[in-house]
Amino acid sequence: xxxxxxKDIVYGLIVAVFLAIQSSNLIAIGGVFPDLMMILIVAHSxxxxxxxxxxxxxxxxxxxxxxxxxxxxxxxxxxxxLAWFTTIYKRYILVSDIVAFVLYIFIATIIKYIFYVFxxxxxxxxxxxxxxxxxxxxxxxxxxxxxxxxxxxxxxxLYKREDKPF
Amino acid sequence: xxxxxxxxxKPLITLLILLVLSVALMFLNTRIKSFNIRSVFFFITYxxxxxxxxxxxxxHNTVTGISKRRELEAELDIAMERLRRYQERLLLYSQVINExxxxxxxxxxxxxxxxxxxxxxxxxxxxxxxxDFFIIDKGRRDDITENMAVVSHNEDGELYLxxxxxxxxxSASKVKLITARNFYLGVSLKNTGYVGLLSGLGSWHQNCxxxxxxxxxxxxxxxxxxxxxxxxTFPYGIKVGRVVGIGKSVMExxxxxxxxxxxxxxxKTKDVFIIRWEPSAEIGSLLEGAYEQ
Numbered sequence: 001x002x003x004x005x006x007k008d009i010v011y012g013l014i015v016a017v018f019l020a021i022q023s024s025n026l027i028a029i030g031g032v033f034p035d036l037m038m039i040l041i042v043a044h045s046x047x048x049x050x051x052x053x054x055x056x057x058x059x060x061x062x063x064x065x066x067x068x069x070x071x072x073x074x075x076x077x078x079x080x081x082l083a084w085f086t087t088i089y090k091r092y093i094l095v096s097d098i099v100a101f102v103l104y105i106f107i108a109t110i111i112k113y114i115f116y117v118f119x120x121x122x123x124x125x126x127x128x129x130x131x132x133x134x135x136x137x138x139x140x141x142x143x144x145x146x147x148x149x150x151x152x153x154x155x156x157x158l159y160k161r162e163d164k165p166f
Numbered sequence: 167x168x169x170x171x172x173x174x175x176k177p178l179i180t181l182l183i184l185l186v187l188s189v190a191l192m193f194l195n196t197r198i199k200s201f202n203i204r205s206v207f208f209f210i211t212y213x214x215x216x217x218x219x220x221x222x223x224x225x226h227n228t229v230t231g232i233s234k235r236r237e238l239e240a241e242l243d244i245a246m247e248r249l250r251r252y253q254e255r256l257l258l259y260s261q262v263i264n265e266x267x268x269x270x271x272x273x274x275x276x277x278x279x280x281x282x283x284x285x286x287x288x289x290x291x292x293x294x295x296x297x298d299f300f301i302i303d304k305g306r307r308d309d310i311t312e313n314m315a316v317v318s319h320n321e322d323g324e325l326y327l328x329x330x331x332x333x334x335x336x337s338a339s340k341v342k343l344i345t346a347r348n349f350y351l352g353v354s355l356k357n358t359g360y361v362g363l364l365s366g367l368g369s370w371h372q373n374c375x376x377x378x379x380x381x382x383x384x385x386x387x388x389x390x391x392x393x394x395x396x397x398x399t400f401p402y403g404i405k406v407g408r409v410v411g412i413g414k415s416v417m418e419x420x421x422x423x424x425x426x427x428x429x430x431x432x433x434k435t436k437d438v439f440i441i442r443w444e445p446s447a448e449i450g451s452l453l454e455g456a457y458e459q
Contacts, residue, residue: 073191
């Protein structure tokens with residue numbers, strides 16, 4: 001069997017596991033849980049390029065929307081945008097190490113919450129900005145940074161055999 | 167050229183298309199209630215989610231079970247310790263109940279005795295069971311004097327003679343047993359009433375002999391022997407023992423000798439009663455101590 005196919009199957013299983021973990025809040029701490037799919041999509045986009053990243057991000061976003069019960073299409077929008085935004089990021093930041101990757105996750109989390117606030121106001125008429133919102137934002141940023149740092153060391157095994165710089 | 171431009175801007179064009187599609191989905195989801203595309207995707211993701219959550223539950227339950235096991239082990243230790251303490255208390259309680267019942271029985275026996283009595287416990291006995299005495303826990307401070315009759319009881323509450331006090335201290339007294347050598351007692355056969363003289367042969371023998379029973383007394387093996395009451399020490403009617411043998415007396419033409427097994431058992435007797443009794447007649451000054459020493 002083609003080794004790439006095996007890797008794709010393994011990758012697919014990992015994606016399914018991350019998807020299930022995210023929807024079940026299994027690793028939540030104090031009501032705060034990391035956005036595993038966002039981190040995975042960003043890494044996917046860094047490795048496979050923006051085009052494949054956008055397709056992947058949109059697909060995963062739709063699945064997350066289906067399982068989460070939130071505004072349907074919101075996560076699809078956010079993940080697609082973040083996958084494309086890596087282009088801008090790579091243009092100005094040399095993303096060859098863990099610091100750059102973690103920094104992008106930090107920026108991505110903030111962008112994600114900006115879109116959340118905007119679209120909740122635009123489509124649902126709900127204002128999200130309060131103390132709890134910022135607490136949750138801070139908690140998720142911290143949690144995402146930790147997961148991103150751990151995932152950074154796994155990405156060579158997940159995506160390619162040879163080390164590929166960002 | 168156009169194709170080259172398209173491929174060059176493919177990511178941007180794809181982005182715009184997908185973003186518009188996402189906004190359209192959001193719009194349809196909020197504005198048109200009948201538009202339920204979520205359920206279609208949920209149908210796809212549910213099996214995956216169910217499988218993953220089942221695996222997650224398995225590991226969660228395993229970890230919980232392991233940690234729970236430690237808690238349960240600790241609780242088990244506590245429960246075992248409590249059980250041990252309760253068992254000790256139960257044993258103590260049962261001992262208290264037994265002691266209570268024993269004392270109630272003794273009280274009943276005491277009340278059934280026609281004479282005034284004093285309860286005493288045996289505090290020392292010859293460990294070889296060959297002694298002619300034991301020590302009780304009553305003495306001069308309890309108004310005990312020498313030559314007081316000492317009786318005990320069997321399981322049915324029947325009284326039998328044990329011996330008499332010989333040496334009396336302040337808080338303890340020595341009791342000479344009826345089986346002791348040189349112990350003499352006036353007895354009578356319960357059925358026929360013939361009177362004789364019981365003497366102990368030493369505790370080694372475990373039996374006593376009764377002499378001076380007339381030859382014409384039709385005694386038999388198993389007949390009861392009681393105190394005759396013809397003394398200053400032993401009132402009438404206290405059971406002494408049973409006839410276990412009939413032999414020849416020295417003066418065999420006139421008397422027969424009986425062998426008596428006392429009711430009293432050296433090893434089984436644990437508590438006794440001391441009888442405070444005085445004969446109605448002053449016989450002491452008239453006797454020259456023919457029967458007792």
